[in-house]
Amino acid sequence: MIDYQALLNLQIPDTLHSYTNKDCLLYALSLGYGDTPLADSQLRFVFEKGLRAVPSMGVILAHPGYWPRTMDTGLDWVRIVHAEQGLTLHKPLPAQASVIGKSRIVDIVDKGADKGALITYERRILELDSCEPLCTITQTMIARGDGGFGGPQKASAKPPSPPDRAPDHVVDLTTPADMALLYRLNGDWNPLHADPDVARQAGFDRPILHGLATWGVAVRAIMQAVCDYDNTRIASIFGRFTAPAYPGETFRVNIWTQGNEVFFRVAALEREVIVINNGRVELTG
Numbered sequence: 001m002i003d004y005q006a007l008l009n010l011q012i013p014d015t016l017h018s019y020t021n022k023d024c025l026l027y028a029l030s031l032g033y034g035d036t037p038l039a040d041s042q043l044r045f046v047f048e049k050g051l052r053a054v055p056s057m058g059v060i061l062a063h064p065g066y067w068p069r070t071m072d073t074g075l076d077w078v079r080i081v082h083a084e085q086g087l088t089l090h091k092p093l094p095a096q097a098s099v100i101g102k103s104r105i106v107d108i109v110d111k112g113a114d115k116g117a118l119i120t121y122e123r124r125i126l127e128l129d130s131c132e133p134l135c136t137i138t139q140t141m142i143a144r145g146d147g148g149f150g151g152p153q154k155a156s157a158k159p160p161s162p163p164d165r166a167p168d169h170v171v172d173l174t175t176p177a178d179m180a181l182l183y184r185l186n187g188d189w190n191p192l193h194a195d196p197d198v199a200r201q202a203g204f205d206r207p208i209l210h211g212l213a214t215w216g217v218a219v220r221a222i223m224q225a226v227c228d229y230d231n232t233r234i235a236s237i238f239g240r241f242t243a244p245a246y247p248g249e250t251f252r253v254n255i256w257t258q259g260n261e262v263f264f265r266v267a268a269l270e271r272e273v274i275v276i277n278n279g280r281v282e283l284t285g
Contacts, residue, residue: 001055001074001118001146001148001149002073002075002108002133002143002146002149002151003074004108004110004149004150004151004152005106006074006075006247007074007075007108007119008108009086010067010071010105011066011070012064012071012103012104012105012121013160014068014100014101014102015063015064015065015101015103016098016100016101016128017061017063017098017099018071018098018099018128019047019061019096019097020094020096021095021259023056023096023186024045024053024057024095024096024162025045025046025047025051026185026186027053027054027057027060027186028046028054028057028183028207028231029043029046030050030179030182030183030185030213030216031054031056031183031184031216031217032173032175032176032217032220033046033095033220034044034046034047034052038145038274041228041229042229043117044102044229045231049086049125049259050201050247051095052090052092052095052231053092053093053094053095053215053231054219054220054223055087055089055093055223055231055234055237056087056212056215056216056219056229056234056237057218058087058089058093058094058125058134058135058137058178059085059087059103059137059139059212059215059216060187060188060208060212061093061098061099061125061134061135061184062091062100062101062123062125063101063123063188064103064123065189066188066189066190067103068080068141068143069127069190070220071085071121071141074146075119075145075146076143076144076145076146078192078198078201078202079103079116079143079144079145079146079162079202079203080141080142080143080144080147080249081141081142081144081202081211081241082139082140082141082142082210082211082212082241083118083135083141083142083240083241083242084120084138084238084239084240084241085137085138085139085140085142085211085212085215085223085237085238085239086137086138086139086141086236086237086238087135087137087138087214087236087237088134088135088136088235088236089134089135089234089236090132090133090134090135090136091134092106092231092232093134093135094134094190095258097116097127097134098127098128098129099126099127099128099134100125100128101123101124101125101126102123102124102126103121103122103123104122105120105121105140105188106118106120106121107117107119108120108151108152109152109153109154109156110147110148110149110151110152110153111147111151112114112147112153113147113148113247114147114148115147115269116142116145116146116147117142117143117146117147117149117151118138118140118141118142118143118156118280119140119141119143120138120140121138121139122136122137122138122139123136123137123138123139124136125137127251135206140200141151143161144273158277159183159238159240159277160238160263160278160279160280161258161263161278162171162194162254162256162263162265163258163262163263165256167254167255167256167265168255168256168257169226169253169255170252170253170254170255171221171224171225171252171253172250172251172252172253172257172269173217173220173221173250173253174249174250174251175209175213175247175248175249175250176247176248177248177250178247179192179209179213179247179248179249180193180207180208180209180210180213180247181193181215181247183210183212183251184210186195188210188212190210192204192207192208193207193208194207195207204244206246207246207247208244208245209244209246209247209249210243211241211245213245214235214241214245214251214266214275214276215239215241216250216275217251217264217266217280218239218251218253218255218276218279219234219237221253221255221264222234222253222255222262222264222276222281223250223260225253225255226255226257226262226269226281226283228262232276233284233285234281234282234283234284235260235281235283235284236280236281236282237279237280237281237282238279238281239264239276239277239278239280240276240277240278240279241267241275241276241277241279242274242275243268243274244275245267245268245275249269249270250268250269250270250273251257251260251266251268251269251275252266252267252268252269253266254266254267260282260283260284260285261280261281261282261283262280262281262282262283263280263281264279264280264281265277265279266275266279
């Protein structure tokens with residue numbers, strides 16, 4: 001059972017993280033960058049010559065680990081799923097750096113005993129030596145087994161919505177069957193994405209793909225369709241997870257452009273299920 005005030009005051013330890021060119025390469029490869037290896041536009045993310053960091057890599061920097069499981073939270077961690085993900089880039093990410101992550105829980109909403117609880121936390125990533133901000137991450141989780149604890153109940157903010165017209169771009173990207181096993185090497189060791197027994201305990205028939213992997217594939221589609229793989233064009237990214245995705249599925253990313261805003265929606269084609277909705281990317285001017 002959630003203790004509202006104790007969870008809100010949870011002291012998630014700061015995280016030091018030194019990442020190298022190799023980590024930068026691994027992240028890009030885990031999302032399928034470089035599948036056309038002779039294309040210079042993708043090569044810049046998967047080859048050390050002139051290496052650039054994929055903008056969405058900000059979400060894996062100085063990760064505090066799966067703290068709902070490793071800390072005294074009172075949460076039924078097995079039943080937690082990813083609900084929303086945001087990233088604001090204060091400047092383009094360097095291909096290698098030493099950083100510090102400062103995490104805190106910013107909101108807990110009681111949706112009711114049958115709907116669970118929404119938990120939002122923020123992680124600020126600062127360059128270690130200068131303390132200059134690189135990016136800010138926001139993440140909302142649904143603790144499906146922890147609703148009805150008597151905490152605050154409030155309506156969620158209205159999410160971004162695409163224009164009411166056909167998409168400007170449609171990008172289909174196929175994911176490999178081992179994608180979750182590769183993506184977890186970026187630092188997310190939640191066994192839900194690798195262990196069939198844990199997946200069954202959580203109510204899935206097999207391990208699901210990391211939400212951040214699906215989210216990263218969506219950003220890859222936008223980089224391809226809208227940005228010509230220019231990493232400096234991405235200022236912020238948001239997406240709402242609406243259904244679990246599985247390794248090996250084909251993702252159809254519908255993309256709408258409207259000035260410096262890009263809206264997106266991701267469907268798992270084989271199941272005809274929307275897995276990310278209400279996506280929005282803000283482009284630099």
